[in-house]
Amino acid sequence: MQILYEDNHLLAVVKPCGLATMGLAAGEETLLTCVKDYIKRKYDKPGEVYLGVVSRLDVPVSGVVLFARTSKAAARLNEQFRTHSVTKIYVALAEGSLDPPEGEWVDWIQEDKRHRKVWLTRSGDGKEAKLQYRTLQKIGVNSMIEIRLETGRKHQIRVQLAGHGSPIFGDGKYGAKTDFPNGIALHAWKLSVTHPTTQQHIELTASLPAVWKKFAAVF
Secondary structure (H helix, E strand, C coil), X not given: CCEEEECCCEEEEEECCCCCCCCCCCCCCCHHHXXXXXXXXXXXXXXXXXXXXXXXXXXXXXXXXXXECCHHHHHHHHHHHHCCCCEEEEEEEECCCCCCCEEEEEEEEEEECCCCXXXXXXXXXXXXXXXXXXXXXXXXXXXXXXXXXXXXXXXXXHHHHHHCCCCXXXXXXXXXXXXXXXXXXXXXXXXXXXXXXXXXXXXXXXXXXXXXXXXXXXX
16 A cells, blocks of 8 residues: 555555455445454554545546545544645546636536536536646547546536537546546546645655556656
């Protein structure tokens, strides 16, 4: 397990593609169960380990995930997410080109729970989804894109990129035609928060997976 940050209040790790953050049946491995087991073994903790899930990623997505080690830290961090005072930056490999190459999208999305998808919809029918994007590099006819997420809707980046004509590599759920070797080409690259106790600014960065080197000159 790759640890990005650890103290008595917080624990940040890098989630690999293919592993659920949480929410599976008892006995099935998730990132949450792995991190709890790590804490239990490292600190020789008896009984159940408390761990608050502050951020989460879809199964096929990699990158930074933040946990709180106390209920007070969880409450304070959740408030930062609720008020959009955290900075969430993702990187994606996407089909086609964005025109203009950078800008802001404000869309409305609605969840289809039956098919476990979301859709772009009219403003009166859904929830606001806002992000800023910029093209980092061209890859033939395709693009490597940085996304600064302002809201945190389910599958938001995936459905907005697809809705604007540039689905993410490997994301057949939202219409991608380009294969990707592991999960989809969406990575939670940076997460910046205020420490819930010290008030220190913390920037967490997860390096891009090695498989991305087959497609782009990664940084």
